[in-house]
Amino acid sequence: MKIYLDNAATTPLDKQVFEAMTPFYLQHFGNASSHHAFGREVKATLDSCRKTIAQLLNASPEEIIFTSGGTEADNTAIHSAIYGAEVEHVITTKFEHHAVLHTLQQFERKGKIKISYIEHDAQGTLDLVHLESLLQQHPKSFVSVMHANNEIGNLNDIAAIGELCEEYKALFHTDTVQTIGHYVHDLQKLKVHYLAASAHKFHGPKGVGFLYCRKESPITQLLHGGGQEAKLRAGTENIAGIVGLIKALQLAYADLDQHQLYIQSLKDQLVAGLLDNISGVSFNGNSANADKSLYTVLSVCLPNTGDDLLRCLDEQGIAVSGGSACSTGAASHVLQALKIRPGRHTVRFSFSRFNTAEEINRVVNVLSALLQPLAA
Numbered sequence: 483m484k485i486y487l488d489n490a491a492t493t494p495l496d497k498q499v500f501e502a503m504t505p506f507y508l509q510h511f512g513n514a515s516s517h518h519a520f521g522r523e524v525k526a527t528l529d530s531c532r533k534t535i536a537q538l539l540n541a542s543p544e545e546i547i548f549t550s551g552g553t554e555a556d557n558t559a560i561h562s563a564i565y566g567a568e569v570e571h572v573i574t575t576k577f578e579h580h581a582v583l584h585t586l587q588q589f590e591r592k593g594k595i596k597i598s599y600i601e602h603d604a605q606g607t608l609d610l611v612h613l614e615s616l617l618q619q620h621p622k623s624f625v626s627v628m629h630a631n632n633e634i635g636n637l638n639d640i641a642a643i644g645e646l647c648e649e650y651k652a653l654f655h656t657d658t659v660q661t662i663g664h665y666v667h668d669l670q671k672l673k674v675h676y677l678a679a680s681a682h683k684f685h686g687p688k689g690v691g692f693l694y695c696r697k698e699s700p701i702t703q704l705l706h707g708g709g710q711e712a713k714l715r716a717g718t719e720n721i722a723g724i725v726g727l728i729k730a731l732q733l734a735y736a737d738l739d740q741h742q743l744y745i746q747s748l749k750d751q752l753v754a755g756l757l758d759n760i761s762g763v764s765f766n767g768n769s770a771n772a773d774k775s776l777y778t779v780l781s782v783c784l785p786n787t788g789d790d791l792l793r794c795l796d797e798q799g800i801a802v803s804g805g806s807a808c809s810t811g812a813a814s815h816v817l818q819a820l821k822i823r824p825g826r827h828t829v830r831f832s833f834s835r836f837n838t839a840e841e842i843n844r845v846v847n848v849l850s851a852l853l854q855p856l857a858a
Contacts, residue, residue: 484799485841489683490632490660490779490832491803495726496685502729503687506722514719515710524721531728535692538735541669547693547701547711548724552659553581555678555693558704558715559655560585562676563624564594566700567653571620572597573613575638576819577606577631579657583815586626600627606636606767606820607774613643617650628657629665633816633830634767635779637661644673653699659683659691660776663734664742675699681723685834686730690723741835746777748833748842755846756782760853766822778834784827785853791827798848803830 486494506527512520514528532543549555560582563569572586572595589595598620601612608627617623625647630637640656647654655676658667663684669677676699680691695701695714707716734741753770756763766781768774784791792804804814804827817828831845 483841483844484801485837485844486801487831487833487837487841487845488801488803489834489837490830492682492688493685493834494836495687496730496733498733499686499726499729503722503726506725510721514721515708528719528721528724531724534728535731538731539667539669539694540671541694542697544712545669545694545697547695547715548719548727549691549693549715550689550717550720551682551691552579552657552678552680554704555676555680555691556581556655556657557585558693558702559676559678559695560589560624560626561704562695562700562702563653563655564589566702567624569622569624569653570595571623572626573600573616573620573623573652574598574626575600575602575608575628577602577634577636577816578626578628579632579659580815582626582628582657595624598623602819604820605774606631606634606816608638610639610642610646614646614650617646617652621650621652623650623652624655625652626655626657628659629661630658630776630779631767631816632660632779633814634781634820635769635776636767637774637776640674641672648673660778663731664738664776664778666735666738669694669696681727681730684730684734687723687726690720690727692727742777745833745835745837746772748837748839749777749780749831751839751842752780752831752845755842756849759846759850760784766817766828767820778832780831780833782829782831783822784829784849786826787853789852791829791852794852795829795848800845800848803832804828 512524514525532546535546536543576599590597598616601609627638629640644654653675656674657678659680662679675696677694682688705716762785764783769781
């Protein structure tokens with residue numbers, strides 16, 4: 483039995499998404515910028531997709547810019563704040579994805595901005611009192627805080643953060659790569675200027691995502707060339723990918739509550755199984771707290787066996803990760819920020835609606851066997 487529990491890295495493509503995409507590879511292959519019938523047909527599909535995603539997120543179609551994924555969307559938002567709004571002070575966290583952190587830090591090294599980091603507790607919960615203090619000192623800042631962390635699953639209160647940003651006239655960007663397709667986002671109620679998402683995190687295809695940019699927010703073109711995406715993002719649109727993104731999001735929204743209940747039950751099952759069968763287990767951040775973490779992510783600290791636990795699990799057909807798949811081979815900046823003590827195994831389990839209770843039982847049994855000699 484092969485078991486895939488690395489859904490925070492990428493999710494398997496839903497068969498219905500694949501079926502929706504296939505005609506746009508084989509029959510409807512025109513360029514949306516072409517003025518003949520092939521192009522006009524695809525342009526109509528592109529417009530329809532933009533309207534659909536806007537309806538699902540309660541936004542306007544012109545506020546949706548299709549991108550190659552979350553990294554490009556994050557970078558576009560950051561460049562827009564720094565070059566479009568000429569922001570010189572940025573407030574962020576030490577837990578952000580490297581698409582955000584590395585980009586901001588590069589601008590800081592060049593002297594374009596100064597970065598302040600929001601304080602947090604031992605579990606990684608952000609101190610919003612400190613955020614307000616920073617905003618009082620530096621109004622009209624650019625604030626970048628992810629909705630949920632991809633390694634430890636911590637959920638951040640982006641609604642409250644958005645309200646603070648509005649009060650202090652700050653631009654607010656949130657990376658929702660781990661939460662779009664898993665939670666409802668009402669962009670009329672959420673006080674956010676930029677929001678980034680990626681299709682492959684909710685059973686859509688890789689290589690496509692979008693940036694939401696609220697009307698009248700500064701927007702600076704990251705890629706130059708053609709006039710695609712209302713001259714905001716050059717490059718021929720990935721129509722098949724965009725169709726897949728929309729289909730995946732529609733499927734997610736159709737059964738959102740049921741998916742959440744089911745996946746949370748699998749996560750609860752794993753938490754209980756680990757606590758019942760393995761001594762010395764602990765959980766990183768808020769990942770074992772159902773009210774404060776993604777229902778799709780569980781970050782676990784396990785006793786060190788002296789072996790490569792991830793490799794041992796892989797040999798048993800179980801795919802997991804030690805943290806972000808984007809940081810393979812490097813020490814996790816998230817775990818470093820939490821000051822997780824060295825000498826223990828860190829494993830990130832991440833779930834999807836395609837996982838089963840049987841798979842969770844097998845994972846517990848395999849881990850128990852691998853750690854049994856240590857426990858004895």
